[in-house]
Amino acid sequence: MWGIIPAAGNGTRIQPLAFSKELLPVGSRTDADGAERPKAVSEYLVERMIAGGASKICFVISPAKSDIVRYYGGGIPGEAATAFVVQPQAAGLCDAIFRALPLISADEPVLVGLPDTIWFPADALARLPDDRLSFLLFPVERPDLFDAVVLGEGDRVVEIQVKQPDAHSHWVWGAFKIPGRVLHDLHHLWRQPGRGDEYIGTLVNAWLALGNEAIGVRAGESYVDVGTLDGYRQAVALLAKGHAP
Template sequence: MWGIIPAAGSGTRIQPLAFSKELLPVGSRLDGGTERPRAVSEYLVDRMVKGGADKIAFVIAPGKFDILQYYGGYYSGGEVDGAALIANVAYVVQPRPGGLCDAIFRARHLVHPSEPVMIGLPDTVWFPDDALATLPDDKLSFLLFPVEQPELFDAVVTDDRGRVLEIQVKSAQATSNWIWGAFKMPGAVLHELHALWEARERRDEFMGTLINAWIGQGGEAVGVRAGTSYVDVGTVRGYRAALNLLSDGLLNGTAREAAE
């Protein structure tokens, strides 16, 4: 299974940094008995591997070679039930800024239609860390988190069976307080979404508007309310919230989110 991580953004909300925002140290981890700082993107990689991914594709901008230097071609993280979290790592370049859809579809050639793929954002920290395992492999599914300010994110409206009715992209009139933090789909659906994006002349910058169009044409998606805590680490305020989240060991309750 592939995990695609769009990491080409410039991180203007938290710059200036001397490195890519995905390598911002947040918390720490033990490495052979030695404690070392942990890059924020490692939390997502660990969660993807726990969710079943054995291959990770970073989509990076041309100048973000420090991500390649940090991860190399092989990731070995923490452990689950005594087994190491291991994945091969690949890199795809987004030549110029083009939005989230463009970044994700840059990696589509790596994904076979029969193979599941999961997608998440590298500057977030969320719990529970095994929540991706709750998403089905055979359909487009979103991992949802409750927040107090859904207008800052992409709110997901579902019916009583969990079917996605609409994604409200950073809408001041958001009618759901559940937002997506990651999603999963069969490789075939990824390719279908890319074909639709091309047919719409690549005008969708955000996945939410593209998914709405896909649903409007008869596509189906589900939302799984398995998330409990979610932090966007893309701002200084979010950085502090992530440190508090990790320090408190918060695994339940309403997510904390960082505003501009």
């Protein structure tokens, strides 16, 4: 199983930094030799993807983010294989994810997550099914800052409301699992004239309107976006508690 990590963004909300935002130190980890060292925020997602079954991790990076290659190029704990794909210029989340498509076969499930987030429980991705598009959902106080997911009968996704001021759900997606064939189908739709969506939510809404189905899995407990200074403080506090609120 592949894990795709879109890491090509400029991180303007938390600049200036002397390195890629995905390498922002948050908390710490203990190496095999017992030494404690700072832990990059993106390591949390890598660990969660491996816990969710990923054996291969693909980072989608911009040409300027060679520091991510240096950081992860020597190998990832957990023996996951590592690949790097370049997004030539910032063109939105959909474009970043689809840059990894040449690596993805139709019969292989894929995990997608955001590298500047920290969430619990750490094993939540393992609760998503392999055979359909499924979103891992988290309850938040300000759904208007995220992509809120409206569910219907049987936890089917009715709509994804992208940063909508009057969001109808306090559940937002933090990661998702998707069969390779569905990812290729979404790419085909994305390439249709007049589309080229920036956000995965608007693209999925169009895909649902064609009669397809996705589900939301409300297995998340706590979710923090570390892409802002306030989010960084929340992440530090969350980790200090050792888990969810």
